[in-house]
Amino acid sequence: MSKKSNFSEVIKFAGTYVSVCIGSGFATGQEIMQFFSAYGIISIVANLICMVILAYCGASLLEIGKSVKLRSTNDIFSYLCGDIIGNFFKAFMPIFFFCSFVVMVSGAGAAINQYYGISKSLGSLILIILALISIILGMNKIIDILGNIGPMIIIISVGIGIVTVARNLDTFYNANEIIESLNLTKAVSKWWMSPLIYSGLNIIVVTPFLVGVGKTASNKKNCIWGGVLGGLVFMIAGMVLNMGLISDIQNVYIKEIPTLYMADNISKIIGIMFSLMLIAGIYTTAVPLLWSVCSSFAKEKTTKFNLIALGCSVVGFIGGRLPFASLVNLIYPLSGALGVIIIVGIVLRRLNILVD
Secondary structure (H helix, E strand, O other): OHHHHHHHHHHHHHHHHHHHHHHHHHHHHHHHHOOOHHHOHHHHHHHHHHHHHHHHHHHHHHHHHHHOOOOOHHHHHHHHHHHHHHHHHHHHHHHHHHHHHHHHHHHHHHHHHHHHOOHHHHHHHHHHHHHHHHHHHHHHHHHHHHHHHHHHHHHHHHHHHHHHHOOOOHHHHOOHHHHHHHHHHHHHHHOOHHHHHHHHHHHHHHHHHHHHHHHHOOOOHHHHHHHHHHHHHHHHHHHHHHHHHHHHHHOOOOOOOHHHHHHHHHHHHHHHHHHHHHHHHHHHHHHHHHHHHHHOHHHHHHHHHHHHHHHHHHHHHHHHOOHHHHHHHHHHHHHHHHHHHHHHHHHHHHHOOOOO
């Protein structure tokens, strides 16, 4: 394989990893604000810790997908955690993925409603239709779609964060004092827990999907570099966005979609551009979540797979009518705690401490 082809595959894998992690929580700023910004300047250290964890885990999962012959992607849980815990995750993960899919549906409806004035139900329906079409097309098509969207969202998010910090340097320097006077919603009680739980939240989402992506790789080296690059880029964007939120925390903490407020403050054109990227970011996580639910029960491109996808879409539309911010605070911290178990399993497996 040529160097150009290797580079292209690495970038595609990294972009896919980033895209799956972004979702409605990251793209709206709710996730970053609750897990990081609410703790003040020290949260930048938490971002760096999270960066290392996600780079290591992403590379490991992609490589496992390439090198280990698993019967199905969900068998990764038994491979990492043993049969007892693995069986628990196999039973739990479709439920978790579906609940997270509902969060995405709700987030899409809220974003479209807030910026365009379209009813939340119609906004949610648009996302569901796009996600359903995408997973019916198959894994390779999903990788191509997600790998292209992810980098664009990252670039715009970083730009918004940098401009917001530059405009609010005084607030940034005094952020700890300002935050102490505000009633901010925190995902966990201590700042040092946030990088662990946030990493767990992302890893629990991407584990079966990255294993499936790894199967399509031409070699292990591309898997490793794709995972490392994806983890680094995602959390660099998260750190810059976190700094932007901190620098205008007194205004953004009351917003359900803080990043959209920040983008609109820069200019209306940026606001429109970001609103489209925001919806795309939600889409990039909704698709693999729905795919993961369906692939737990059937092989893709089968009639059973497509019927399950249709059924999940209908139920997801109904559940997506629930409030977005409340869903983030309820589902994500619990899911992140369970994801830490998977991270431990990855480390033990890579160190050859876990035996079959």
